[in-house]
Amino acid sequence: MTAILHIDASARKERSISRTLGETFKHQWLTEKPADRFIYRDIGSTPPDFISESWIAAVFTPEEKRTDEQNLLLALSDVLIEELSEADVIVISTPMYNYGMPASLKAWIDQIVRINKTFTFDLNRGDFPLEPTLSGKFLVLITSCGEFGFEENGARETMNHLGPHLRTLSKYLGADEIHEINVEYQEFGDKRHKRSIESAYKSIPELIKRITKKLASPESPV
Template sequence: MTNILYITASARKDGSLSRMLGDRFVNGWTRRDGSGDVVRRDVGTNPPPIISQDWIAAAFTPGAERTGAQKEMLALSDQLISEVSRADMIVIATPMYNYGMPGALKAWVDQVVRVNETFTFDLARGDYPLEPVLSGKTLVLLTSSGEFGFAQGEAREEMGHLIPHLKTVSKYLGAEQIHSV
């Protein structure tokens, strides 16, 4: 039984290669697996809000000291983190826009990668003060782009920032295994 969090990030509802790849993967997996739940989160057409100064202040305020307004401001973030926490596998189907991730996916990452929720922060750890809270998850990255040659050793390798960025934040999603297509 595999619980899947399936995130789509294309702004295109129709004709999106990354959506097609994601749908095929998730549908094939659930047919093969036969059990588990799939939570679908379409940030491409329903993007989470970008974080703000007030959001950051609320996130850094200890939970017991948060005002009602701060709790309300973090409600969506709490829901998104809960979805990540419950998942065994996170599937992100996304295009690469302008050599990086779509803004809507970045907004989702910012809502989910949160101090004292998905990572802890302690300067006593020296050069690596952040420590992941979640673990044991598999991350599947299904990406598309209008150009080619972004893989390791190819002509545009240094221009493709989508997969490296997602791999960097993956540990704060609890990913221990990463697969990308």
């Protein structure tokens, strides 16, 4: 049985393109693989706490020396990391806000990219002392944006701080393979937007087949 962690980051509950696409992905996945398990977290509606000075101090305190208060500060982080660890596939459905990720998604990332949990730090490795502890996962990014041209060599390539940021962080999520489904032109609301939505929906079944086939393969990274 495959475990899929689905993170919804849109602040909108209604008329959210990324939410609707994420729900469609889940429905079509379960149609193909009804025995699989989805772990769902709606951080758009219930954002994780931002990390604080006290949180950082707790992280860097040896586990056996932490106070009850410090353990309480890290309780949510522990749960989020456990959810991530269990997942074979991570689905992040999120809009682009101000050319980057929503604050709730950044808060989730900050809660789980944590020393001695999702990465280790060793200066004996030279200039690259950080090493992820998780691996073998598939990451699916389902994104929506108001403008267009954020792809490589696109008109707004240098303004895209959502996809590239998540790709940079993906290794700390344990992702060895990344797929993106993008909807553009939302603010224009024209035929290009309609075509972009249609293309996104059409890509979902094929992507699910590709991932499930790889998961079933003996050579799968998972």
